[in-house]
Amino acid sequence: MSAVGHGAAVRIKACGKTFADGTRALDPATLDIARGETLVLLGPSGCGKTTMLRIIAGLELPDAGGKVLFDGKDMTSVPIERRNVGMVFQSYALFPNMTVADNIGYGLKIRGVPKAERAACVAELVALTNITGLENRRIEQLSGGQRQRVALARAVAIRPGILLLDEPLTALDAALRDRLRGELNRLLRALGITTIYVTHDQAEAMELGDRIVVMRKGAIAQIGTPREVYFTPQNRFVAEFIGAANIIEAPLQNGSLVMPGGQLRIGDDVTMPATIAMIRPETIQVVDAGQGSLSGLVDSVSFTGDRQRLVVSGASSRPLNVDASNAIRVKAGDRVGLSIAPEAVRLLPLES
Ligand SMILES: Nc1ncnc2c1ncn2[C@@H]1O[C@H](COP(=O)(O)OP(=O)(O)O)[C@@H](O)[C@H]1O
Ligand SMILES: [Mg+2]
Structure with missing residues (x-):
């Protein structure tokens, strides 16, 4: 397990979500995420994982009464651009006409980081994410796995306080997914950024999570370390969703x-x-x-x-x-x- 700092980096207090059309996506949930921790939100499609992540990101407001705190500070109504979060999605959301290097450095450029400093940061991330030699390619010339490496490098380039990943490996084929999972694990440990990782894949959750939040139908079914949810599931849903039972x-x-x-x-x-x-x-x-x-x-x-x-x-x-x-x-x-x-x-x- 990685070194996890003291105090909650992220605190979600009684955050529920009912959409305008009446869909109840999330029951009020309360959750602490420690500094440096990788927390995985795991559950079947439609259980509310993305909704929870979007509330943390500032892309969605929780229902009245819900609060999101970063380092004890109320962020509930702070917009995403002022939350210092990095995000990676299943779809890469990269700029197709820019080069790899320009994509990675984009966030630094709009923050006014000088060119030389930007280049150094990009070079470091290119090496860290194993895409050396691809710096000057355009995004459309890359494979899916390479694109996802670029998306990850771009998300962490701005040194976000919190890294949010929504099914980043789901679009890749099985062999590549396994390899990238291992690389991602090493990268997250090396960076030590507080990370919230959404997946429906229990193998990903087990390998990457310091703790796993198992979700079912908008509710938290169990929170625990990979070993806890595997060996001491608290209910049948968790027992059957994780591993064979x-x-x-x-x-x-x-x-x-x-x-x-x-x-x-x-x-x-x-x-x-x-x-x-x-x-x-x-x-x-x-x-x-x-x-x-x-x-x-x-x-x-x-x-x-x-x-x-x-x-x-x-x-x-x-x-x-x-x-x-x-x-x-x-x-x-x-x-x-x-x-x-x-x-x-x-x-x-x-x-x-
Ligand atoms: N903007 C929206 N309006 C109405 N319903 C939504 C909206 N976004 C998501 N939902 C619904 O909320 C539930 C949870 O969705 P989501 O958080 O995307 O689940 P997951 O990421 O676990 O697959 C689903 O039933 C989904 O259809
Ligand atoms: Mg989702």
Whole structure:
């Protein structure tokens, strides 16, 4: 994790948004973002991520009662050009007829930064974003990945207090997206700028976020570090949106979940009456038939390269996804035992 400074760089207080046509895009949300932190807003399309980002940027006013503070200062009605934010969007929004260097230096030029100083800053950012040699090309001569590097360099050239990114990698193909994600991660750590990053891609959120805000239908479903939202989701939505999850409905008796394939011990002190349980596929161990707490039948085995994914029926009310090592020899039709540690079972509230 990066060094995160003290105090909230950005504070969002009770910011909700209802658009003029009556669409409720955001329930009143309260959130602190620490100096130097990368906070990711993660959720499916339409859940209010962009609306939240636009409120922080000053492109949208929150509903009455909502406040946006930067370093404790009320910015709610300060326009975007006086908020010192850098922005990068899914569409590059670059000036197509200008060169790469002129695009990157544009914000500095309109701020009256002298030419020599501007050139030095552009050179530094060109190197940092891996586009050396492209300085004099025009934007229309660049690939998507190169354009997004330019957009990023341009956004950070003005040394913004806050960097706002809205799905910057979404328009790129999968291989390039993976590579740029890694580069972006190193860049954000190197710059140490307070960053708010919007994505619907959980892999991006996990890699880039110091913390992740999981959003659903205009509301915050959970806020936590990548590990917290993965290992201790607070509800079914978060459990299923991040990573793979087996959701199990089974009665709890004397500290065990009573399931078709056996009794799964989860601990004596567990007394939640009506719950569902979540088990990650990689926490289930495949053992010999007759061993382990559950018994099931292998429905299918799919080889995924680094591991194999089994679907096992009969153990739970619904087939279980199990991620097993390649070293285990199993085939469809085999009876297997399943061993699951009590701490791998996460009890979740029933849906309201
Ligand atoms: N200007 C607008 N007027 C009316 N509805 C809007 C407007 N902008 C966004 N919305 C609606 O608000 C909801 C949240 O949108 P948005 O914040 O763009 O979601 P996300 O970025 O998570 O995909 C959606 O239902 C969207 O259709
Ligand atoms: Mg959006």
